[in-house]
Amino acid sequence: MSDTALIPRLFRTEFRKITSVLVKLLGMQHIDLAEDIAGETFLTALETWPYKGVPENPTAWLYTVAKNKAKTYLTRNRIFTDKIVGHLQNESSLITEIDIDLSEQNITDSQLQMLFAVCHPSISTEAQIGLALRVLCGFGIDEIANALLTNKETISKRLVRAKEKLRAEEVNIVFPAISEIDHRLKTVLTTLYLLFNEGYYSESSDAVLREDLCLEAMRLTYLLVENEHTDQPPVNALLSLMCFHASRFEARKNENGEIILYQDQDETLWNEELIAKGVYFLHKASQGNILSQYHIEANIAYWHTIKTDTKEKWENILQLFNQLLQMEYSPIAALNRTYAFSKVHGKEAAIAQAEKLQLHTNQYYFTLLGELYTGINNDKAKQHFETALSLAKSLAEKQVIQKKLGNIA
Amino acid sequence: MDEFILIFRHMDGTKVASPEQIQVWMKQTMDWVGGIAAQNKFVSGTGLSFDEPRVAWHNNVVTNGPFGDIKETIGGFIIVKAESVEEAVEFAKGSPVLQGEGNSVEVRKIARKN
Numbered sequence: 001m002s003d004t005a006l007i008p009r010l011f012r013t014e015f016r017k018i019t020s021v022l023v024k025l026l027g028m029q030h031i032d033l034a035e036d037i038a039g040e041t042f043l044t045a046l047e048t049w050p051y052k053g054v055p056e057n058p059t060a061w062l063y064t065v066a067k068n069k070a071k072t073y074l075t076r077n078r079i080f081t082d083k084i085v086g087h088l089q090n091e092s093s094l095i096t097e098i099d100i101d102l103s104e105q106n107i108t109d110s111q112l113q114m115l116f117a118v119c120h121p122s123i124s125t126e127a128q129i130g131l132a133l134r135v136l137c138g139f140g141i142d143e144i145a146n147a148l149l150t151n152k153e154t155i156s157k158r159l160v161r162a163k164e165k166l167r168a169e170e171v172n173i174v175f176p177a178i179s180e181i182d183h184r185l186k187t188v189l190t191t192l193y194l195l196f197n198e199g200y201y202s203e204s205s206d207a208v209l210r211e212d213l214c215l216e217a218m219r220l221t222y223l224l225v226e227n228e229h230t231d232q233p234p235v236n237a238l239l240s241l242m243c244f245h246a247s248r249f250e251a252r253k254n255e256n257g258e259i260i261l262y263q264d265q266d267e268t269l270w271n272e273e274l275i276a277k278g279v280y281f282l283h284k285a286s287q288g289n290i291l292s293q294y295h296i297e298a299n300i301a302y303w304h305t306i307k308t309d310t311k312e313k314w315e316n317i318l319q320l321f322n323q324l325l326q327m328e329y330s331p332i333a334a335l336n337r338t339y340a341f342s343k344v345h346g347k348e349a350a351i352a353q354a355e356k357l358q359l360h361t362n363q364y365y366f367t368l369l370g371e372l373y374t375g376i377n378n379d380k381a382k383q384h385f386e387t388a389l390s391l392a393k394s395l396a397e398k399q400v401i402q403k404k405l406g407n408i409a
Numbered sequence: 410m411d412e413f414i415l416i417f418r419h420m421d422g423t424k425v426a427s428p429e430q431i432q433v434w435m436k437q438t439m440d441w442v443g444g445i446a447a448q449n450k451f452v453s454g455t456g457l458s459f460d461e462p463r464v465a466w467h468n469n470v471v472t473n474g475p476f477g478d479i480k481e482t483i484g485g486f487i488i489v490k491a492e493s494v495e496e497a498v499e500f501a502k503g504s505p506v507l508q509g510e511g512n513s514v515e516v517r518k519i520a521r522k523n
Contacts, residue, residue, distance in 0.1 A: 319436070322443025326451055334447035341440070356448050 007049070010058060011042050015138040018066045020110035021102055023135070024173040025070075028117065028166050035135070037073065041066040063102040070100055111136065112223050112230075113173045119188040122169045127162035128191045129198065130155055137216040146206055147213050148198060181229055189238055189294070192221050196242050211249060218242045225281070236285035237294035243278035244301035247271040259396050267307040275305050296324045314343035331359050335368050347372045363391035367401060378408050410490045412452055412519040413497035417484040417504065420511030437505035445489055445500055454487025494518065 015038050022034035044065055045058075055061035118131045133139040133147070141159075145152045176184045199213025221239045224230040251269035252260055282298050300320045303313050321337035334357055342350030351372050359365035366388035373381035385405045392398045426434070438456075445451045462474035462482070474482075484506060491497040494516060501507075501514040 315436070318443070319439055322439045322446065325443055325446035329446060329449040329451075334449070337443060337447050341444075345440075353444055353447070356444070358448070 006054060006058065007042060007045055010045075010062065012138045014059060014062055015039070015042065016111065016136050017107045018062070018102070019135050019138075020114040020173075021100065021107060022066070022070060024106075024110040024113060025100060028171050028173060031135070031163055031166070033073070037066060037069045040069055044069075067100040067102065108223065108226075109175070110173065112227060113175050115188060115220060115223065116176055116184055117166065117171050117173050119184075119191045120166065120169065120171045121184075121187050122171070123162045123165045125191060125194060127158050127165070128187075129195050130158045131162045132191060132195060132220070133213075133216070134159055136220060137213075139216075143209060147202060147209055149202070175229070178229060182232075185224075185230060185232065185235070188224070189234060192217050193238060193294070195220075196245070200245055207253070214242070214246055214249075218246065233285045233288045233290045234292035234294050236281045237292055237298045240278045240281035240285055241294055241298040241301050243274045243281060244298065244305055247274035247278065247305065253396075258399050261400065262304065270305065278302065278305070293324065293328050296320050296327070300324070309343070311344070314340055318344050331357075331362055332364070335359070335362075335364050338368060339371075342372055347376055351376070361391070363388045363393075363397070363401075366391065367404070370401075370404060374404075374408060381408055410492060412488055413491050413494065414486055414488050414517050414519055415454075415497065415501050415504065416486045416515040416517070417506040418513045418515060419482050419484045419506070420509065421480045434505055441503050441505055442487060444503070445487070450490045450500070452488040452490060454485065456485035457483060459484075488519065 018038040018041060019031075019034050022037055023031050026034055041062055045062060049055075114136060115132070118136060119128050123131070130144055130148070133144045134141075139147070141152050141155050145155045148155070196214050196217035199210045199217065202210045202213065218239065221235065221242060224235045225239055247270050248262075248265065250271065251265040251267070252262075254260055278298070279302070282302060285295055285298065300317055303317050303320075306313055318337065318340040321333060321340055324333050325337060338350055338354045338357065341353055351369070354365075354369055354372055357365060366384045370381045370384035370388060373384060375381075382405065385401055385408075389398060389401045389405070392401055442451060442454065459482075464472050464474065466472065489497060489500050491500065497516050497518075501516050504514050506512050506514055
């Protein structure tokens with residue numbers, strides 16, 4: 001691999017590790033400094049490698065440079081504080097002895113602790129996602145802006161505010177107390193779930209970036225599964241859900257980036273390995289007596305990995321949506337439930353259910369109504385599809401609706 | 410929006426249904442509750458087991474179940490959000506409990522806490 005391709009790749013995997021370890025060492029108040037040191041390390045690589053050649057072990061090289069930069073900074077800063085603050089006797093050799101521990105164990109621990117810090121209840125979910133993408137996934141500001149469909153300024157401001165909040169709340173890079181894990185884990189799982197969804201449902205035109213977002217969410221969830229204290233049923237259920245969804249990456253968009261609806265997907269493109277992993281984590285999630293929203297959603301996703309339409313399949317999906325909605329309402333779950341209802345009880349019964357949902361600003365509501373009225377009352381179906389078309393925002397969605405309209409005529 | 414409790418009153422709590430029949434009722438009830446939840450109008454609710462029912466009376470008397478001279482009993486309840494008692498009654502009308510002759514669903518507004 002040429003060094004121009006190698007450095008960005010290493011940046012994605014190593015930047016976050018160096019940052020997490022340094023923040024753990026220096027404390028949350030120095031998060032910007034940690035990011036700067038990690039960033040400068042890669043800058044040094046960019047300046048050196050093209051002339052001196054890529055070192056034999058690039059990762060080890062990066063760690064050494066990062067350690068030296070951190071030590072230099074600490075020593076300099078030490079001299080500065082000493083001059084201002086005066087003598088701090090008997091501690092003068094302390095800094096040079098500080099070991100910057102970039103061992104695999106400490107990297108994993110630091111990232112896990114950082115995950116808990118970033119998903120602190122004191123900062124908004126939006127900011128948690130941005131911060132996670134920056135310090136835990138090594139995304140650049142413009143990548144985050146692109147993935148979240150906003151501009152760089154908004155993201156920068158959001159990150160600055162989030163970091164200020166973390167400093168103000170004196171959030172530490174520590175593993176939460178065992179008694180607190182369940183409570184803190186809830187926020188972490190919500191953020192990881194949303195992070196995954198940002199990628200999965202993103203309108204961003206950058207397909208690689210969208211998938212990266214999903215894979216990062218899966219990697220972070222996997223970190224939790226690997227730790228004995230956080231390897232809990234809801235975590236496994238969430239990972240299972242992500243595996244099932246991710247198994248359809250290839251099948252859900254065509255080469256022009258147009259969405260292919262579930263029923264039209266070529267199931268030979270579904271990733272068998274990810275489906276098998278999903279089943280494995282779902283099985284692990286079933287141990288114990290906790291039933292989370294993720295359990296139900298993973299179960300629904302499981303049934304969707306069986307392409308053949310059977311009565312049993314749709315009855316199970318319907319019952320799961322019934323359960324999910326009692327636990328946590330969302331318009332998309334309400335619409336999907338109604339679709340499953342039509343599969344079990346027929347279109348006419350489902351129309352009566354659908355019309356009670358009253359989601360008049362939601363394009364998918366009208367797409368569903370159009371779908372249900374097709375073959376029952378085609379004029380009404382057309383009207384609904386046209387309303388959906390006027391509400392649809394992206395080209396990809398408009399194409400899907402237009403295709404459905406074409407099918408009626 | 411107010412909250413209303415829908416109380417399922419069964420005419421005869423001593424009747425034993427077949428497992429298949431129970432299965433059908435369960436699904437119907439889940440679909441009914443799911444339909445309310447899909448409108449974001451479901452608050453909470455539960456079915457009540459008919460096993461080992463007891464009634465504690467005045468003067469420290471405890472009897473087995475509510476079934477004596479009157480067999481009517483409560484099978485469960487749900488709490489819903491509704492704009493009016495009429496809307497809550499519309500929800501109640503869909504309850505599968507009403508398929509049983511003599512059964513009823515009592516609709517009562519939840520007293521406000523303030």
